[in-house]
Amino acid sequence: MIDYGLDLSAVERDRALPDLVTEGDELDALVSAAQDWSRPTPAAGWTIAHQIAHLAAADANVLVAVRTPEAFDATPKDADLEAAAGAGEPRSALLERWRTGRAEVAAALRDLPLDQAFPWLGSDVTVRLMVPLRLMETWAHGQDVFDTLGVAHRPTARLRHVASLGVEGRTLSFSAAELPIPAEPFRVELTGPGGETWTWGPDDAAQRIRGSALGFCLRVTRRRALSETDLTAIGEDARKWLEVARVFL
Template identity: 70%
Template sequence: MSDVQRDVALPDLVAEGYELDALVSAQADWSKDTPAVGWTIAHQIAHLASADANVLIAIRTPEAFDAVLKHAENLGPRYRDVDAAEGAALPRAQLLEQWRAGRIEVAAALRDIPLDQAFPWYGAELTAKLMVPLRLMETWAHGQDIFDTLGVTRHATSRLRPIAAMGVVGRELSFYTAELPTPAEPFRVELTGPDGETWAWGPADAEQRVRGSALDFCLRVTRRRPLAETDLTAVGADARKWLEIARIFL
């Protein structure tokens, strides 16, 4: 990602937030359960707001991020649930305003930080090069849970492309998390974008191949849809296994 590419990706992140904002701000009841077990709409928004707050800590006061990591370490697997529950307990208007303000600040911080300047994150250091699509992916994925909860059809956009790219890069993570060896053979991924264009990664002559819509690929790698509910197809045993275990995050 160059500075020019960041200038393109950041508006996508902002637009994704506004689309979700328009949906949730029109809902008076945030206590509805979402597909994430134990999480309501309020929990989903609280999680996004908390993550944005942590991004700002990591960028602005990186030395203070140790406290964030220590808190997560102390809570262990319960960390995200406890964090989301704390935010969800806030009055709806207060949580909405907190999320809105945080989104604006994060976009500004990611716009202004030098592209190669590293800052701490969970388990590694990141730069704006990865954090921009990472925040886009999280906003889209948790937003999908809310769209599904409310039964609202979501229209696919070109904003899926950075998420799909993360999904392709996440192949190694998928096998690692499943405690399987990462295949050495190259993969070819061909996805149909929302406007009918083809998005492709990997050598054209690769024997391991994945095809399908960009939307379904993003739903799969973010664990929002089981493989059987997508149009994704695979050629090659390793490609088929990847679709079974695909993920972007731990």
Template identity: 70%
Template sequence: MSEVDSAVVLADLVAEGEELDALVSGQDWGAPTPAVGWTIGHQIAHLAAADANVVTAVRTPGAFDPVAHDADLDAAEGAAQPQAELLARWRAGRADVVAALREIPQDQGFPWFGAEVTTQLMAPLRLMETWAHGQDVFDALGVKRNPTARLKHVAFLGVTGRTLSFYAAGLPIPSEPLRVELTGPDGETWAWGPESAVQRIRGSALDWCLRVTHRRARAETDLTAVGDDADKWIDLARVFL
């Protein structure tokens, strides 16, 4: 994770939360989203619950429960709160996460589900989840979302998730080098992997991020591949189990 500057990611995490906050404020949170059974309220409640877990893990690691709760149940319980109360809880939790992650060295470990993590990893993970669930809300409301340079953090997690993608599918991890070349929102190129790699994935950064967070099917993206492993990776790509 040496490419991650936690101070930059945390600032972008704040901006990501503010963008979603501006979108949902004043909206009916009972509207359904693309996630089956989840309303806008469920999406916000899920983010609020995850934020609370991060704060506990960082500040009182001994009290952190490493057994993942039922996400649907937590989201339903939160969505049942009055909208104003849930909004206030989510706002406070977002601020607490950023403050907690700034309090510790970026390479200091703390417990998480399945493994110990650091600020260097958790900061982009929180941004990725905020962005992904935010996409569900944008889609639910039929609002066009303008991509930003913050996508680079999500794209990077997608690239580093190659091993996870093949492991989760029960397939061997490719040994041949792979290169990912993405076009960012401003037309710049974001690239990972050796230039000499034969196996490649190309496309827009937005479509890569939508794919690795499972917000779009492969056929809905402009992603292309050269090589069997690269082609298979697009099908399997993920950033979470």
């Protein structure tokens, strides 16, 4: 089971859900204006259409998990095959399917009790985790599209959700790399898009990471190599974390 340790309250959900909707709307505006969805993105073998098809498929899976959990298949499907199948649809049909699905997901996550568990890939999850997970995936796959089209992906305060997942995903990062999980506490200090400082962990921790929130989010979603970010690490374990960092399996 993946435990990110997030504790989303009802008030925080009311704030996070509009961020999820806005993230999808921003990507929607970008791809709606793009004439050629067959352009290859940084993900090997994936075009813009593949990226949107993947997001649509993930939203459909969320809806099955929430509405008919007994029918949910916890075995991860082949993402490449799913994306390829969706990418073969007419552009207008795929766009409408993605729009409808993400709207239904937002509504379902708004109405579901915060602590009601439903199945997901390898674990049971609640709204507390699924809202930031959907936002993170939308942002990350959106980054691929922004990169493909040569459009600057303006950082916003919505990155706080992605950064929080990245911080709480430290154990996942070491486990996925088959490395011992450090017992020592970590301090993460990130500069948000407005110049504000976002912090996690005790102030006196010896293992420390500093840099921009954008750089950290690009790293934990594996959209940039460590050398392409402004992140710095103090401590051997902190450096290793940045080398293996991830926020999904």
